[in-house]
Amino acid sequence: MSKIITIGRQFGSGGRAVGKKLAKELDISFYDNEIVDKVVADSDLHPDVVKSADERATDSLLYSLITGGGLRGVSDAMQYEMPINDKVFIKQTKVIKEFAAKGSGVFVGRCADYILEEQKGVLRVFIYADMETRIARVAEFDGITPQKAKERIVKKERQRKAYYNYYTDKAWGSMQSYDLCINTTRTGIDGAVDIIKDFLEKKG
């Protein structure tokens, strides 16, 4: 049976690193930005547009400004066009399902836990860490000050949460939405990988 592991993650917690190492050790596919690349390859949308909409919910104010909102009146109702972020979400949904149908894989972010929830045996993991660990990680990775790192974390997290809560009926970062939640401040990246691997070996 194919193994599907979805990984939600706090920004700076090392969730991507956990997923990548896990996929390598299990010798299965890894999907993170690969999801975005496939959407770009399959669609007529500009790569920059797809990337800017990745894991960001539709901004209703921006959308309203672009389409003219109610300003131009009811006669414009027929001109309704789906917001670009919704289009990208729908295309990502399709891509994620196609990838999952190919066999075992690790999916990072993009509401994959929700998109694949009807598939049997999906293991839904969430990776998080204490704020100090995340600040240190982001500061080092991006070569920025701890203050700047914290600002990035708060901003990115607000976006991810809004994205998840907008497109799913679940709550991002609330344990009830997942099967296993691991704090990498305590476990480290390798420890988190071990926990997931051990569990998959025993319970599949």
Add this chain to the structure above:
Amino acid sequence: MSKIITIGRQFGSGGRAVGKKLAKELDISFYDNEIVDKVVADSDLHPDVVKSADERATDSLLYSLITGGGLRGVSDAMQYEMPINDKVFIKQTKVIKEFAAKGSGVFVGRCADYILEEQKGVLRVFIYADMETRIARVAEFDGITPQKAKERIVKKERQRKAYYNYYTDKAWGSMQSYDLCINTTRTGIDGAVDIIKDFLEKKG
């Protein structure tokens, strides 16, 4: 080095069963109602009083009614007596620290993760489960209808959350308060025990 594992748990999730089995397999002490029994043995409080205050925060309204609150005026300020639930919490804190000083052990509930947080190497686990699993478990265990089971879960959970949030500076059931959160709907009791054991073996 001694191993201390604290287990927070949703009511009906099997957290106690996980803790008990884990302690048995690791051959270390298990503390759940044992904490309450020790408080009773060590204090001059009536056993019923200690039990009714176990994992329940001080009810400020009740306290105010018992002590007379502001009704009898400022002159009563000297008659202030510490609420019974606060007394029990303080005694439980002492007992938990004494038990932890004796060596390895599994502690269920009672804010043990917070009380022992300065002790090095404590693993803070939270056990939860989907509502349906918890209802089925409580209904079977207590021999009551699913409807009654759900009512018990909601009530007990409100108490545990209020207790934890009142006596600690952390949020009960929020993953950020723990190192590892396990959904027993997916893992089962044995699976949860395995995950914790595997982790302890590798990382201590």
